[in-house]
Amino acid sequence: MTLDITYTTKTKQLIDNLKSVCANYGLGNDGNEFKIISQVFLYKFLNDKFRYEIKKLKPELGDNKTFNEQLEAMSVGERELLMDLLDENVPRLKPHQLITYLYNIQNTGDFAKTFDDTLRDISVENADVFSIKSSTGAKDKLFDELSNFITDSSQRDAFCKALINKLFEFSFEESFDTYFDEKYDFFKDIFEYLIKDYNSDSGGKYAEYYTPNAVARIIANILVAEDEKGNKKCYDPSVGSGSLLMSLAHKIGEDKCTIYSEDISQKSSTMLRLNLILNNLTHSIPNVIKTNTISQPFYLGKQGFDYIVSNxxxxxxxxxxxxxxxxxxxxxxxxxxxxxxxxxxxxxxxxxxxxxxxxxxxxxxxxxxxxxxxxxxxxxxxxxxxxxxxxxxxxxxxxxxxxxxxxxxxxxxxxxxxxxxxxxxxxxxxxxxxxxxxxxxxxxxxxxxxxxxxxxxxxxxxxxxxxxxxxxxxxxxxxxxxxxxxxxxxxxxYFEVNIDYADITADEFGAKMQGFEQKLSDLFSKGNYLDEQISKQLKVLRYE
Incomplete structure (x- = not known):
């Protein structure tokens, strides 16, 4: 589990670095800070996932220093063929949409606009796979225009540069092989770490609760038979970050189940999207619905589910x-x-x-x-x-x-x-x-x-x-x-009540009773003595 611990530590450090950038530009504990950090975190993961999958198809692109240049040097036809070979659940990015490209051009004019335009284009071009729907069918945007959260327009370029620099220092790629082979259950901890500062209602209307990994594993191991076959429909009507569904999917097999979920919280839906991507369940993102499950259920009458888990x-x-x-x-x-x-x-x-x-x-x-x-x-x-x-x-x-x-x-x-x-x-x-x-x-x-x-x-x-x-x-x-x-x-x-009996003689019983009587007599005597002392003290009290 060394890689798991190292990876989690580095990921938490990335989150801390992004929070530091927000704080330096006046957005510490701001209502928009969560949006910025979660969306930048998503962009980083999509970027690294794309690079990883492309290198698997074309190993000669494995040199990180020249990856962008080699990808850009390909003809349009070559790149399109490469994109066609990617799994449908892998993001499609262009060379100028990668973090390395933005890092290299960060000193050009109007960088904030370039940064926002890049994220907007990625959002539009990957909406079918990565967007979350509401109960009305409307799809969300993967990314907002993040620079606009900085009210002082003169600071927007510097803010976006700071974000790109933090993303450039970190890579998910080194962990993909081991992670997806071993199915490390680390993202629940990362989710809790990422969201903890925005969860101050202490169980109130918008508070989140994190289902402990132990409880999630117990539920999955009890629910799912070892010889489970076929594609199973798994559902959570109050999904939160999705930790229960992730454990269930790992037990069934990510390729043997389809995830469905509902939750009223946009915050939870955003985090669930990240969780599905990290857990190789991207194919289920279109089934994530933001809605009020009780009053406006999206799946009611449309699905009869094989498995339902919920906290x-x-x-x-x-x-x-x-x-x-x-x-x-x-x-x-x-x-x-x-x-x-x-x-x-x-x-x-x-x-x-x-x-x-x-x-x-x-x-x-x-x-x-x-x-x-x-x-x-x-x-x-x-x-x-x-x-x-x-x-x-x-x-x-x-x-x-x-x-x-x-x-x-x-x-x-x-x-x-x-x-x-x-x-x-x-x-x-x-x-x-x-x-x-x-x-x-x-x-x-x-x-x-x-x-x-x-x-x-x-x-x-x-x-x-x-x-x-x-x-x-x-x-x-x-x-x-x-x-x-x-x-x-x-x-x-329903437990049986067992009473332990001990055999004693009549003389032993009498001796025990005599001992109890003597103790009780002593206590009564001590009580009487204390009553007398209290009465004496009360008589000598004088009041002004």
């Missing part, structure tokens, strides 16, 4: 469109009901209950799903929570539940469980697992986070997949047993 927002104010969901057109999807608007704290509305119902509705007849839920969901004795649990059990769709350790998420202390749904589940062997005592606590900044070891991850997956009961960890129950427990999904309510 949805637990609480969010959706009062603006809550009443619209009461219409008949939504009632089939939200079979268990829609949370009411509270008189206070609208932000506490349990929107995750809508996502669970949406997920159940979006599976095909053989579909499987894993959903991260607050642990309180698995035992609630009434309301929408219980109705959903009843539906899963009565229909025979519950495969099992894993309750995770506290603080498995660094950004929230909410206890979480993972709900596993399978439209073809075995109702006689439902696995309920309490993994809350596993893991070791570590400090991450101001937050305490619990980290599972690889051995613990493996134990959870093995016990779950083999349907093994283990004392104080897992139980295997039937559909009828869950009904008898009022549809509780908590493993602890």
């Amino acid at each position: 949805p927002p637990f609480k969010l104010d959706f009062s603006d469109f809550r009443d619209d969901l009461e219409k008949d057109s939504f009632k089939e999807r939200f079979f268990a009901g829609i949370p009411n608007v509270p008189k206070a704290k609208k932000e506490s509305m349990a929107i995750y209950l809508l996502f669970i119902q949406h997920i159940i509705h979006s599976l095909n007849d053989a579909g499987k799903a894993a959903v991260v839920v607050p642990t309180g969901f698995i035992t609630a004795q009434s309301g929408i929570e219980k109705k959903i649990r009843e539906r899963l059990v009565d229909k025979g769709w519950l495969r099992g539940v894993v309750s995770m350790p506290s603080n498995i998420f660094a950004s929230t202390g909410t206890n979480v469980s993972v709900l596993f749904i399978d439209k073809q589940a075995d109702s006689e062997h439902i696995v309920l697992m309490d993994a809350s005592k596993l893991g070791d606590p570590i400090k991450e900044g101001k937050n305490l986070r619990t980290v599972l070891s690889k051995t613990e991850e493996g134990d959870i997956v093995e016990k779950f997949n083999k349907r093994q009961a283990e004392k104080d960890l897992s139980v295997v129950v039937t559909k009828e047993q869950i009904k008898e427990k009022n549809y509780s999904f908590s493993a602890g309510q």
Whole structure:
């Protein structure tokens, strides 16, 4: 993993360098800083991916110092033939659109305009593969005119030069071979590092949560069978950066699955695009939809998915469109009901209950799903929570539940469980697992986070997949047993209670009781003495 660590360190250094450029030109912590850094990061990756793939087709271009000159020296016909040989998911760039070219001409006049024009042309020419759509079908731009974020026009050339210089110092190319062979799962850390400074709402309306790699791997290893065949349709209705989908795709095989996703956040969609590119899933970028999944679902009725994974927002104010969901057109999807608007704290509305119902509705007849839920969901004795649990059990769709350790998420202390749904589940062997005592606590900044070891991850997956009961960890129950427990999904309510008995004689028992009586008598005496002392002290107190 040395290359993984080195690569991640260098990538984080690039991000820091780009942030430094923004700070030097008055954009530190500015609302546009995230756009600049994420878009420049994307441009760098597309540039290096293009160079890497061209060199594979034409090894004689391998000299980095002369790559641009040799590519430009080709005839138009030769270059077009080379472009035709590239995989459809590889960006198409022209010699004058490469970073090396811009680096070499940075001292020419009006460089900021050249920089913006270059990014705009790349965006237009690669829109079919790399653009994200909204629910209306409109495609986003890969790049804004970044120099315009600098209000002082006299500084724009210098700003764009500074960006190009930072990009020129770094290369992704050296890691491509090893990365795509080994499928390093590093981008989740890079995503968190890139976005952390723009995520200050602490769980509020626009905050992001990062699904830990351990949780993502456990979900993928439980959901996907080892002998999975065929092209699978994988979906996340609240995708964020896509870490759950990435683990799922790695388990299935990137060439054996197609990713579909929805999320209301433009920020998340931008990062997901990067994640798909980095994880060799560029072919799925056209399926990334920016929309409100609950009120304006793009894929509803268009797809029945083989796999759905989701770590949805637990609480969010959706009062603006809550009443619209009461219409008949939504009632089939939200079979268990829609949370009411509270008189206070609208932000506490349990929107995750809508996502669970949406997920159940979006599976095909053989579909499987894993959903991260607050642990309180698995035992609630009434309301929408219980109705959903009843539906899963009565229909025979519950495969099992894993309750995770506290603080498995660094950004929230909410206890979480993972709900596993399978439209073809075995109702006689439902696995309920309490993994809350596993893991070791570590400090991450101001937050305490619990980290599972690889051995613990493996134990959870093995016990779950083999349907093994283990004392104080897992139980295997039937559909009828869950009904008898009022549809509780908590493993602890099914554990056997073992009482250890010790044989003692009557004399030994009498001696123990006499000892307890003596201790109790001593405590009463001490209490009486203290009462007397307090009374004496109160009598001598004098008040002015």
